[in-house]
Amino acid sequence: MSRAPRTRIGIPVQRPTSWWLEILKRRAQKMYDEKLDVSKPVEFSSEAEKQACIAFFNAAYRAEESGRSGAHKLAEEVREWDPELAECLVLYGNEEGWHRELLDEYLHHVGGQVNPMGWMVSSFYRTYGKAERMESIMLTNLMFETIGATTYRLSLRHVRQPLARQVLKILTRDESFHVPLNVHFIREILKRHPERGRRRRKLIYNVVFHSLVLMSYGSRKVAQEFDHVTPRELTTAYVENLGRLFAHESDLEFRPPKHLLRAYGITDERLAASDGPSAISVEAAEKAARREEVDVSAL
Ligand SMILES: [Fe+2]
Ligand SMILES: [Fe+2]
DSSP, rough: OOOOOTTSSOSSOOHHHHHHHHHHHHHHHHHHTTOOOOSSSSOOSSSHHHHHHHHHHHHHHHHHHHHHHHHHHHHHHTTTTTTTHHHHHHHHHHHHHHHHHHHHHHHHHTTOOOOOOOOOHHHHHHHHHHOHHHHHHHHHHHHHHHHHHHHHHHHHTTTTOOHHHHHHHHHHHHHHHHHHHHHEEEHHHHHHHHTHHHHHHHHHHHHHHHHHHHHHHHHHHHHHHHHOOOHHHHHHHHHHHHHHHTOOGGGGGOOHHHHHHHHHHHOOOHHHSSSOOTSSSSHHHHHHHHGOOOOOOOO
């Protein structure tokens, strides 16, 4: 058994790659059996709501697509020094690929499609696509996962359409496992490349943090009619959840931008407090590992 430090209830703080791989393999066995219920047509209260819904799920589609391709790209780089970790990345990327397929199916079912990206989103993904270093890709992925899960959970507060709720719940449930999984990826990659600059990582963390906050405002213009989440609500939740991401993992040394915390009234105490395990902990992963046992709630 591992000698890693343990939490109060006996769950190790970190797990070996073999543990993650076993879970990912188990998850892959049944993944494609889960189907969307597209037996009924989806009704919207207005054309504006329909267009906002299509915009919302287009943004989700792009995030899933970038997660999938980032993971598969990394798998190829990692394979030569850690085939087990590479396999984890492939299986993780496949989960994102499956999410992308579900979103595609949903969009077509409601009479939409995958649309070309707007300038802000496309410039963000272009920058992300240029990220060469493994830890940059993983860190960005982890932050994407966090805001994805935050957006989906907030939307569950207001969205009533059953099929949209089914999609949102599947995505939320799986992203809650992906967040701690990505932390494992980052730790493994940093172990391999301890020389890689701390300052650079912090810079990336800050740039991505600010970009995501900016994008949350952009998304309100096109999606609010569907999810009914206000700009203030969404941005506050982004700042809080991105800020909380590393609050309990001091070895990773990421500190959220103080001016943003102040602007949204988020104190260090609020970041430190939570009613469950830290979203990036092994404990959180264990809770989220078995899909059928995860209870998804609105934020
Ligand atoms: Fe996903
Ligand atoms: Fe994910």
